[in-house]
Amino acid sequence: MPADRTAHGVQAVMADVAALAGVSHQTVSRVLNDRPNVRPATRERVLAAVRELDYRPNAAARMLVTRRSRTLGVISFDSALYGPAQMLHGIEQAARSAGYFVSIASLRYQDVRSVREAVDRLRDQAVEGIAVIASQALTVAAFAQRIGTVPMVTVGAIDPARLPGAGVDNLVGAEAAVRYLLDLGHETVHHVAGPADWLEANAREAGWRNALGARSRRVPDSLSGDWSSRSGYEAGLRLRRDSSATAIFCANDHMALGVLRAFHEIGRRVPEDVSVVGFDDIPEAAFLAPPLTTVRQDFGELGRRGLELLVHHVETPDPRKKGTTVGHQAAIVAPELVLRASSGRPPGR
Amino acid sequence: MPADRTAHGVQAVMADVAALAGVSHQTVSRVLNDRPNVRPATRERVLAAVRELDYRPNAAARMLVTRRSRTLGVISFDSALYGPAQMLHGIEQAARSAGYFVSIASLRYQDVRSVREAVDRLRDQAVEGIAVIASQALTVAAFAQRIGTVPMVTVGAIDPARLPGAGVDNLVGAEAAVRYLLDLGHETVHHVAGPADWLEANAREAGWRNALGARSRRVPDSLSGDWSSRSGYEAGLRLRRDSSATAIFCANDHMALGVLRAFHEIGRRVPEDVSVVGFDDIPEAAFLAPPLTTVRQDFGELGRRGLELLVHHVETPDPRKKGTTVGHQAAIVAPELVLRASSGRPPGR
DNA sequence: CGCCTGTATGTGAACGCTAACAATCGAGTG
DNA sequence: CACTCGATTGTTAGCGTTCACATACAGGCG
Numbered sequence: 085m086p087a088d089r090t091a092h093g094v095q096a097v098m099a100d101v102a103a104l105a106g107v108s109h110q111t112v113s114r115v116l117n118d119r120p121n122v123r124p125a126t127r128e129r130v131l132a133a134v135r136e137l138d139y140r141p142n143a144a145a146r147m148l149v150t151r152r153s154r155t156l157g158v159i160s161f162d163s164a165l166y167g168p169a170q171m172l173h174g175i176e177q178a179a180r181s182a183g184y185f186v187s188i189a190s191l192r193y194q195d196v197r198s199v200r201e202a203v204d205r206l207r208d209q210a211v212e213g214i215a216v217i218a219s220q221a222l223t224v225a226a227f228a229q230r231i232g233t234v235p236m237v238t239v240g241a242i243d244p245a246r247l248p249g250a251g252v253d254n255l256v257g258a259e260a261a262v263r264y265l266l267d268l269g270h271e272t273v274h275h276v277a278g279p280a281d282w283l284e285a286n287a288r289e290a291g292w293r294n295a296l297g298a299r300s301r302r303v304p305d306s307l308s309g310d311w312s313s314r315s316g317y318e319a320g321l322r323l324r325r326d327s328s329a330t331a332i333f334c335a336n337d338h339m340a341l342g343v344l345r346a347f348h349e350i351g352r353r354v355p356e357d358v359s360v361v362g363f364d365d366i367p368e369a370a371f372l373a374p375p376l377t378t379v380r381q382d383f384g385e386l387g388r389r390g391l392e393l394l395v396h397h398v399e400t401p402d403p404r405k406k407g408t409t410v411g412h413q414a415a416i417v418a419p420e421l422v423l424r425a426s427s428g429r430p431p432g433r
Numbered sequence: 434m435p436a437d438r439t440a441h442g443v444q445a446v447m448a449d450v451a452a453l454a455g456v457s458h459q460t461v462s463r464v465l466n467d468r469p470n471v472r473p474a475t476r477e478r479v480l481a482a483v484r485e486l487d488y489r490p491n492a493a494a495r496m497l498v499t500r501r502s503r504t505l506g507v508i509s510f511d512s513a514l515y516g517p518a519q520m521l522h523g524i525e526q527a528a529r530s531a532g533y534f535v536s537i538a539s540l541r542y543q544d545v546r547s548v549r550e551a552v553d554r555l556r557d558q559a560v561e562g563i564a565v566i567a568s569q570a571l572t573v574a575a576f577a578q579r580i581g582t583v584p585m586v587t588v589g590a591i592d593p594a595r596l597p598g599a600g601v602d603n604l605v606g607a608e609a610a611v612r613y614l615l616d617l618g619h620e621t622v623h624h625v626a627g628p629a630d631w632l633e634a635n636a637r638e639a640g641w642r643n644a645l646g647a648r649s650r651r652v653p654d655s656l657s658g659d660w661s662s663r664s665g666y667e668a669g670l671r672l673r674r675d676s677s678a679t680a681i682f683c684a685n686d687h688m689a690l691g692v693l694r695a696f697h698e699i700g701r702r703v704p705e706d707v708s709v710v711g712f713d714d715i716p717e718a719a720f721l722a723p724p725l726t727t728v729r730q731d732f733g734e735l736g737r738r739g740l741e742l743l744v745h746h747v748e749t750p751d752p753r754k755k756g757t758t759v760g761h762q763a764a765i766v767a768p769e770l771v772l773r774a775s776s777g778r779p780p781g782r
Numbered sequence: 783c784g785c786c787t788g789t790a791t792g793t794g795a796a797c798g799c800t801a802a803c804a805a806t807c808g809a810g811t812g
Numbered sequence: 813c814a815c816t817c818g819a820t821t822g823t824t825a826g827c828g829t830t831c832a833c834a835t836a837c838a839g840g841c842g
Contacts, residue, residue: 098799108821110822111822143559146799148800148827149826149827150827155558185554188525189525205534316720344722348722375694460791469789471790472791490828497798498830499829
């Protein structure tokens with residue numbers, strides 16, 4: 085007994101629609117794909133049949149013959165952090181409006197093996213491109229080696245020599261923050277850096293160094309954390325013993341929050357005794373005690389821009405000349421310094 | 434000129450593997466699907482050919498014939514918040530170990546239309562089940578109406594009457610927090626609730642009411658926010674004018690953070706003058722000024738549990754008897770009260 | 783030695799769609 | 813009025829798997 089296509093609960097196929105509309109399945113296909121040369125009356129009849137049967141095209145069949153999955157993959161290392169989560173959101177939005185589905189894969193560890201697993205996983209799903217939210221230098225390098233199999237972009241940080249991507253100008257943002265602190269009268273600025281192997285962390289540290297160097301200021305040893313409040317707190321415990329530290333630039337807001345905590349514990353006031361500046365502008369930044377001066381980056385925008393880049397690469401016919409397509413290798417978004425109450429003149433000035 | 438299958442860059446198909454191994458395509462299929470009745474030597478030859486050609490099965494073709502996509506969908510409303518992001522992560526992990534891919538769709542607005550769009554989008558992708566991270570009552574209701582088309586679960590909050598799901602026991606968690614504050618000697622406890630149409634918000638508010646009622650305490654008007662620090666701050670502005678408010682239970686940590694800010698601004702000390710308790714235990718909670726007493730929920734675990742539930746529903750053969758399968762309708766995880774420095778005895782005791 | 787059984791392998795036909803080509807129809811043209 | 817042309821529709825052949833069935837091959841038995 086053959087299944088009754090039109091019965092409730094059983095998915096109708098194109099032939100059913102064709103039969104109901106009194107046309108061939110090919111005409112149905114034409115209507116569904118907006119092909120020309122279909123008489124309006126016919127089109128209308130087909131569409132009516134589609135509605136009547138609640139017909140939905142079979143994705144697998146279409147994919148098999150067109151060889152396109154209309155799916156993009158996203159690989160992220162720690163998608164629970166604020167930045168990555170926000171970027172993922174931006175990516176999903178942009179993918180939807182570009183007509184793509186989004187499939188995710190997370191990186192278990194930040195090693196080459198995990199990278200390979202994640203990429204293979206997405207390839208098994210026939211994704212047409214991959215966006216990477218994980219900018220450890222190592223990871224990016226690993227991804228770069230898998231290139232050629234499928235287009236890739238990085239989101240959140242860029243390493244244009246290896247992969248195209250979208251990111252804020254971390255160097256410029258860090259420089260602006262440090263310059264601002266120096267302008268307030270601080271002798272120098274201390275730095276709590278991110279993990280040494282992250283591109284963002286490196287760029288922000290470089291910006292900090294640059295800004296100090298440009299004014300021939302002493303460059304204190306930089307401490308480094310893992311982006312977490314805890315690591316910021318631990319850095320703060322050391323910084324609060326150093327009386328020369330009157331201004332601290334942290335590589336992200338969460339660490340800045342930990343630093344604030346460390347100073348608060350022993351009654352050192354911010355900004356009267358010490359100034360603290362963060363990076364990211366998380367939504368909480370304005371409501372900390374005190375509200376945090378920070379460098380804002382628009383994560384959602386980064387996600388969207390990165391995805392646009394990816395779509396461009398996916399849809400551009402000739403992938404041979406990788407590296408030569410200037411103008412589509414990087415989207416750099418400008419960061420913005422947001423002044424709040426955690427920064428001020430150094431004590432005694 | 435036919436494409437050279439074995440050339441680099443062109444995907445080999447099963448027939449190529451078969452030819453190279455000197456067997457039929459069917460034998461290759463058997464090896465790849467771990468079917469019995471293949472001689473070890475043959476199997477070995479096939480696997481060697483697979484490696485040699487870097488063969489990967491065509492997902493579309495397999496999907497077409499097996500009618501299984503091995504893909505699950507996740508719909509979330511605001512995946513940039515800490516909780517949802519974390520749950521998504523847990524879901525992805527669990528899906529991977531259960532052998533499923535994960536495809537995401539975000540809800541543009543929290544209305545029925547958006548819900549329908551998101552569900553249709555995932556259905557077009559032929560997902561076998563959907564996990565929903567968005568527990569506005571309205572949304573859940575909308576989802577429930579689409580049931581029957583594809584199995585669904587909610588993650589983060591549960592409304593077992595409508596859909597199966599995994600969540601913490603918000604009621605119990607809230608009760609514990611309030612009881613703890615009363616035990617410290619506070620006359621009553623004020624509440625900053627979440628948005629009125631969220632299941633979590635309702636449950637936590639109910640728990641707060643219960644705990645006060647059980648000891649016959651006055652139930653102050655509750656304020657409500659939108660989960661954000663800003664809304665917590667605004668609630669704090671009002672609460673700080675009310676001298677009877679010596680203890681405040683907030684429906685999440687972000688709002689608690691805003692409340693702390695509001696009191697801090699006018700020099701009201703926490704916990705000496707007022708106690709504040711949150712919900713969630715975000716990673717920053719321990720590093721606020723003061724460290725926040727809160728109710729911890731393990732979001733990652735919720736994601737995993739929710740996904741297990743979904744997989745069960747997907748793989749259980751008979752979906753007819755919905756509602757009758759007791760024991761697989763809800764996974765309730767116990768929350769944990771975490772004591773930190775933001776709570777203490779009321780002033781004068 | 784013929785027959786039966788089980789293991790190992792091959793063959794053909796779906797799955798539901800799109801691409802390429804064929805067929806049909808009406809109107810305009812010399 | 814036969815002839816061409818473009819618009820419209822239909823027919824056929826895959827896409828790369830898995831499923832159902834057919835076949836071949838060995839060993840055990842009477």
